[in-house]
Amino acid sequence: MTEESISQDLPTLESRSVFRILDAAANRCREGLRIIEDYVRFHRNEESLSSDLKQLRHDFRNYWKELDPEQLLQNRDTAGDIGTAISTAAENVRASLLDVVAANCKRVEESLRTLEEYSKLISTTAARGFEQLRYRFYGFEQELLLENQRKARIGQASVYFLLTEKTCVLNWQTTAEQAITLGVDVIQLREKELDDRELLARARWLRDATRHSSTLLIINDRPDIALLCDADGVHVGQEELCYGDVRKLLGPQKLIGISTHNMEQAREAVAAGADYVGAGPTFLSETKSFSEFAGLEFLRQMAAEISIPVFAIGGIGQENVEEVAQAGISRIAVCQAISQSQQMGRIIQEMKNILSSGNNREENRV
Ligand SMILES: Cc1ncc(COP(=O)(O)OP(=O)(O)O)c(N)n1
Numbered sequence: 001m002t003e004e005s006i007s008q009d010l011p012t013l014e015s016r017s018v019f020r021i022l023d024a025a026a027n028r029c030r031e032g033l034r035i036i037e038d039y040v041r042f043h044r045n046e047e048s049l050s051s052d053l054k055q056l057r058h059d060f061r062n063y064w065k066e067l068d069p070e071q072l073l074q075n076r077d078t079a080g081d082i083g084t085a086i087s088t089a090a091e092n093v094r095a096s097l098l099d100v101v102a103a104n105c106k107r108v109e110e111s112l113r114t115l116e117e118y119s120k121l122i123s124t125t126a127a128r129g130f131e132q133l134r135y136r137f138y139g140f141e142q143e144l145l146l147e148n149q150r151k152a153r154i155g156q157a158s159v160y161f162l163l164t165e166k167t168c169v170l171n172w173q174t175t176a177e178q179a180i181t182l183g184v185d186v187i188q189l190r191e192k193e194l195d196d197r198e199l200l201a202r203a204r205w206l207r208d209a210t211r212h213s214s215t216l217l218i219i220n221d222r223p224d225i226a227l228l229c230d231a232d233g234v235h236v237g238q239e240e241l242c243y244g245d246v247r248k249l250l251g252p253q254k255l256i257g258i259s260t261h262n263m264e265q266a267r268e269a270v271a272a273g274a275d276y277v278g279a280g281p282t283f284l285s286e287t288k289s290f291s292e293f294a295g296l297e298f299l300r301q302m303a304a305e306i307s308i309p310v311f312a313i314g315g316i317g318q319e320n321v322e323e324v325a326q327a328g329i330s331r332i333a334v335c336q337a338i339s340q341s342q343q344m345g346r347i348i349q350e351m352k353n354i355l356s357s358g359n360n361r362e363e364n365r366v
């Protein structure tokens, strides 16, 4: 049957109702997508996800045009719509930005399902199209909502420990177990000379050691190892794979951190969608040597501009963490301040206390 004969086969009252249903569902879908796009654009500042959602809205419009938009408009009867007077208390309250996004994800999915089912009476092309859009949108919902759980966890982190065996005064497992027990928020496996099988074995050991703790596990440089050990994410520098390729490997549920040494790199990392950035090197480091230092001025610029979590790194410890806090940064990534410490618990707690002091806390920033 052609599109016209399908709609002409329906009794007039029924076809009028079908057009009203499709019109309402199309409006709900379009409005929900716009609300989600605004969140991604103005709150998450994520160009890639923003353009993906814009493309989905564009594709939606193409299938909507298959439904004879003029007929939809002609059959609209808002005055006669009994639904406009019905609302629940829950519909009028949102507890957070995430709530707004979650509610509108459901609105988009339900309206796409309505469009898919009722379009079958008019255009199988449109019905199939709406079905495919719904499947695509499920992936976006996962990225939007899981991204937030992930972001919530890294956003609460303040002391991030880089674990490198040769810097440890104790053996690396004891050092790791102590650091996790004593409350490091993130532990990163950072080894440059191990063969891949040993690196993976250590990553899996750390996954077991952190699984029932609040400590996030990050693997340095290697998304493949991060994937195989089910780490919480990976950290890549300017010379490793770019964000987009790492995201293709890890999917939406993992954290991706990027090293930055200047504001241009930091802006690029935010625009790409990084979950956090390292910022440094700040001071002279015994763990890694550098020919130049971004220093405290870079931290001040980062504190003033960058919206995602910023971890200062490079030669940071008890003796200079106050300067990092004064620069406006509330998170640090350290190696030897912890791996060489004889009083790990005291050091970790002292640095956390200094970092959480008033003038560098994000919520106090005007
Ligand atoms: C949290 C964090 N920040 C920065 C780095 C440095 O990463 P990179 O520049 O790739 O250098 P290597 O650590 O790979 O030598 C990091 N590892 N972690």
Ligand SMILES: Cc1ncsc1CCOP(=O)(O)O
Binding pocket: 162, 280, 281, 284, 285, 286, 287, 288, 313, 314, 315, 316, 333, 334, 335, 336, 337
């Ligand atoms: C990997 C890395 N990147 C910049 S500094 C650094 C080493 C940090 O180690 P430490 O905290 O001992 O200086």
Ligand SMILES: [Mg+2]
Binding pocket: 220, 221, 235, 236, 237, 240
């Ligand atoms: Mg690296």
